[in-house]
Amino acid sequence: MAGMADERTFVIVGASLAGAKAAETLREQGFTGRVVLVGEETERPYERPPLSKGYLLGKDPRDKAFVHDGIWYAEHDIELVLGVRATELDATRHTVTLDGVEPLPYDKLLLATGSRVRQLGVPGTDLTGVRYLRTVTESDALLDHLKRARRVVVVGAGWIGLETAAAARTHGAEVTVVEVDTLPLRRVLGDEAARVFADLHRANGVDLRFEASVREFRGQGGHLTAVVLADGTEIEADVAVIGVGIRPNTELAENAGLAVDNGVLVDAALRTADPDVYACGDVANADNPLLGRRVRVEHWANALNGGKAAARSMLGEDIVYDRVPYFYTDQYDLGMEYSGYAEPGGYDRVVFRGDVPGREFVAFWTSQGRVLAGMNVNVWDVTEQIQELVRAGYTGTAVDLDRLADPGVPLGDLLS
Numbered sequence: 001m002a003g004m005a006d007e008r009t010f011v012i013v014g015a016s017l018a019g020a021k022a023a024e025t026l027r028e029q030g031f032t033g034r035v036v037l038v039g040e041e042t043e044r045p046y047e048r049p050p051l052s053k054g055y056l057l058g059k060d061p062r063d064k065a066f067v068h069d070g071i072w073y074a075e076h077d078i079e080l081v082l083g084v085r086a087t088e089l090d091a092t093r094h095t096v097t098l099d100g101v102e103p104l105p106y107d108k109l110l111l112a113t114g115s116r117v118r119q120l121g122v123p124g125t126d127l128t129g130v131r132y133l134r135t136v137t138e139s140d141a142l143l144d145h146l147k148r149a150r151r152v153v154v155v156g157a158g159w160i161g162l163e164t165a166a167a168a169r170t171h172g173a174e175v176t177v178v179e180v181d182t183l184p185l186r187r188v189l190g191d192e193a194a195r196v197f198a199d200l201h202r203a204n205g206v207d208l209r210f211e212a213s214v215r216e217f218r219g220q221g222g223h224l225t226a227v228v229l230a231d232g233t234e235i236e237a238d239v240a241v242i243g244v245g246i247r248p249n250t251e252l253a254e255n256a257g258l259a260v261d262n263g264v265l266v267d268a269a270l271r272t273a274d275p276d277v278y279a280c281g282d283v284a285n286a287d288n289p290l291l292g293r294r295v296r297v298e299h300w301a302n303a304l305n306g307g308k309a310a311a312r313s314m315l316g317e318d319i320v321y322d323r324v325p326y327f328y329t330d331q332y333d334l335g336m337e338y339s340g341y342a343e344p345g346g347y348d349r350v351v352f353r354g355d356v357p358g359r360e361f362v363a364f365w366t367s368q369g370r371v372l373a374g375m376n377v378n379v380w381d382v383t384e385q386i387q388e389l390v391r392a393g394y395t396g397t398a399v400d401l402d403r404l405a406d407p408g409v410p411l412g413d414l415l416s
């Protein structure tokens with residue numbers, strides 16, 4: 001009723017991009033109740049992409065990564081509780097326990113707990129110089145290492161590994177990338193497009209070792225000196241960065257009895273089976289009605305948009321979160337955006353439009369007359385059109401695949 005104070009408390013667990021965007025949206029949408037944003041890290045919410053790019057390259061200031069100014073939270077009456085872990089969720093009592101002691105009652109709860117790095121279970125990961133990269137503190141430490149590093153080994157040729165390899169080369173180190181698969185990013189891009197990234201790194205002087213894995217990190221006096229591969233090869237190194245994937249932080253949901261399967265299961269409104277508990281960002285495995293399947297997206301745009309969508313849903317709006325998955329990377333002079341969803345084995349062919357050796361092109365993954373995904377490399381302002389082509393495939397609109405490869409045909413003209 002107009003004039004009555006809103007007595008409700010909305011708690012958001014996870015003070016990163018998704019959580020901060022949810023808090024912002026609650027206020028933007030006029031929610032006047034209590035908003036508590038709880039984060040285990042001691043820094044206020046920040047974005048992670050700069051941690052392996054501009055900031056790690058030493059180009060961008062640290063402050064640029066933060067989602068809001070420090071003062072913003074107080075100005076918007078958002079209780080930012082940092083350095084505190086939510087240890088238990090009691091969905092029946094509607095409480096979340098902070099640091100094992102203090103139960104915080106909620107009316108609605110958003111899990112925006114994201115993910116953490118997958119650990120590599122080999123000896124020597126405790127040596128100085130062996131690093132993971134997820135948090136800004138880890139990026140601070142890695143930047144410090146890279147400024148002095150002579151030989152860097154990157155374990156894992158995924159996005160984080162490759163961006164870190166590019167940063168290390170840019171700092172002037174010799175870089176070796178060790179990857180178990182036959183190409184970088186093969187499980188995301190498939191062989192055809194993965195080769196572009198292998199070529200890019202080779203052209204920039206990176207030594208790529210495929211079908212190789214790490215047996216141990218070896219050191220002297222507590223400092224890393226070499227990385228030993230499974231076949232006994234020893235690679236001299238003073239810094240090693242492990243980027244072998246992440247796992248979603250699902251424990252709170254799991255222990256509360258909520259359904260978890262590669263992330264917290266939520267519907268298209270980002271709701272769990274409990275009507276007062278929601279999840280978004282990296283931790284959510286959400287039903288995407290457009291794709292007709294569940295997806296857990298581990299990318300920036302999903303944290304940004306999912307946080308906003310979850311907030312609206314918590315406020316009772318009838319939302320359908322059906323965005324085309326999107327991500328991007330920057331490595332050396334290559335900038336790339338990818339929209340859609342295609343897995344190796346799930347597409348018929350890859351169609352290239354433009355100059356692949358010159359690394360200025362768009363690649364499309366197609367299947368049975370549909371565009372499943374598109375990746376623009378050093379070609380800009382085409383994301384919207386690519387996403388329209390992807391959407392068309394799911395909504396039954398025909399796409400002229402015969403002219404997909406022709407750069408003379410505007411992308412918009414491919415839709416009939």
Ligand SMILES: Cc1cc2nc3c(=O)[nH]c(=O)nc-3n(C[C@H](O)[C@H](O)[C@H](O)COP(=O)(O)OP(=O)(O)OC[C@H]3O[C@@H](n4cnc5c(N)ncnc54)[C@H](O)[C@@H]3O)c2cc1C
Binds near residue numbers: 039282297299
């Ligand atoms: C180095 C790096 C570079 C990246 N670059 C790109 C890129 O170029 N493009 C792209 O699309 N994506 C990129 N990503 C991925 C993107 O950053 C993530 O998808 C995004 O951070 C997910 O946001 P989130 O808010 O869902 O979760 P997170 O960012 O994981 O944040 C979750 C937060 O919740 C906290 N938390 C977890 N459990 C608890 C608990 N029980 N109690 C309290 N707090 C808790 C965590 O400490 C963390 O701060 C990158 C990621 C990294 C690490």
